[in-house]
Amino acid sequence: DAGITQSPRHKVTETGTPVTLRCHQTENHRYMYWYRQDPGHGLRLIHYSYGVKDTDKGEVSDGYSVSRSKTEDFLLTLESATSSQTSVYFCAISDSHGGLNNQPQHFGDGTRLSIL
Amino acid sequence: QKEVEQDPGPLSVPEGAIVSLNCTYSNSAFQYFMWYRQYSRKGPELLMYTYSSGNKEDGRFTAQVDKSSKYISLFIRDSQPSDSATYLCAMSSVNAGNNRKLIWGLGTSLAVNP
Numbered sequence: 001d002a003g004i005t006q007s008p009r010h011k012v013t014e015t016g017t018p019v020t021l022r023c024h025q026t027e028n029h030r031y032m033y034w035y036r037q038d039p040g041h042g043l044r045l046i047h048y049s050y051g052v053k054d055t056d057k058g059e060v061s062d063g064y065s066v067s068r069s070k071t072e073d074f075l076l077t078l079e080s081a082t083s084s085q086t087s088v089y090f091c092a093i094s095d096s097h098g099g100l101n102n103q104p105q106h107f108g109d110g111t112r113l114s115i116l
Numbered sequence: 117q118k119e120v121e122q123d124p125g126p127l128s129v130p131e132g133a134i135v136s137l138n139c140t141y142s143n144s145a146f147q148y149f150m151w152y153r154q155y156s157r158k159g160p161e162l163l164m165y166t167y168s169s170g171n172k173e174d175g176r177f178t179a180q181v182d183k184s185s186k187y188i189s190l191f192i193r194d195s196q197p198s199d200s201a202t203y204l205c206a207m208s209s210v211n212a213g214n215n216r217k218l219i220w221g222l223g224t225s226l227a228v229n230p
Contacts (some may be wrong), residue, residue, distance in 0.1 A: 004159075042222040043160070043204070058217075090159050104150055105218065107159035 003027050004108035006091050012114045019078040021111050023091030025071075031094045032074040033105060034058075034066060036087040043090070049074055081115045088112050119143055122205055122221030131230050135192040139205035139221045142186065146207040146219070149181050151190045154202045154223065163203075164190065195228045202226070 003026030013019055023032060034046040035058075045058030047066040055066050063085060065077045078085055092105040122139045129135055137151075147168055152160035164179035166172045172179045178191040188207075192199055205221040 040222070043218075043220045045217065092159075104148075104162050104165045106162060107152075109159045110157075 004091060004093060004106065006089075006108040006111050008111060009109070010112045012116065013081055014116055015082060016080050019081050019113065019115075021076045021089055021091075021113070023074045023076070023108060025074075025091075025093050027093060027095070027106075028071060029093040029095040030071075031105075032068065033092040033094075034064070034074070034076045035090045035092065036060065036085075037090060037110075038087050046076065046089075081113075083115050086113060086115045117142065119219045120205065120207060120221045123224055124222055126225040126227060128227045128229060129195055131195060131197060131228055133195050133228070135195050135199070135226060135228075137190040137192075137203050137205075137224050137226070139188050139207075140186055141188070141207060141219070143209065143219070144183075144186065145209040148208045149179070149188050150206040150218070151177075151179055152204040152206060154204060156201075160204055197228050197230050200227050 005024045007022045031050055033048040035043045036046055037043050044060045046060055046064050047055055047058050049055045049068040052068055052071055055068060067075045089111045091108045094103045094105045120139055120141045149166045151164040153163050154160045164172055164177060166179050166181055169181045169183045176193045180189040188205060202223040202225050204223045206218040208218050
């Protein structure tokens, strides 16, 4: 298994509170991603990072921010959680080798977040 | 119309059957094709990764890409109860750039009955 740890694994919180999810990797991969997975929508990219302090938006970035101060850690923050952000959140990592930029992504086991 | 279409199932088969899972897509720029397996309450796990057209085999699994028809398949031979999971297809273009943007199918739920 790729060395990806997500924490916490489960969280229940109230609307309006800030929430931070953490993704930690031991693979020294350059690229890290945050997805959410919802029934009927599948996996949707929230934000991604292509290096330390280098991040960009995905398709569903509103209401989320990210930070990457070290290669191994990628944080996802919900500044003021809403019920629509109840979901399962997955972190993924990938790397590039020999100039091939499309290396596959490897996933953590997710964080189940419930916002009441 | 979604860029990637995948029948959600559920698909139920007896143990030992050959399983065929499929995705169709609309973007002819896609060159990289992946199949992931996701068990309940776990993250997606990469099963097969192919570039451009053709077949790739790994044990009981065969991935097939038909770019002329914009159609990819995953075949599972001698299916086992442990193959019961959701199977996700994903694809990207050569010019995905820094974001490595993958386009995902919604997944097909498979149950293999002993």
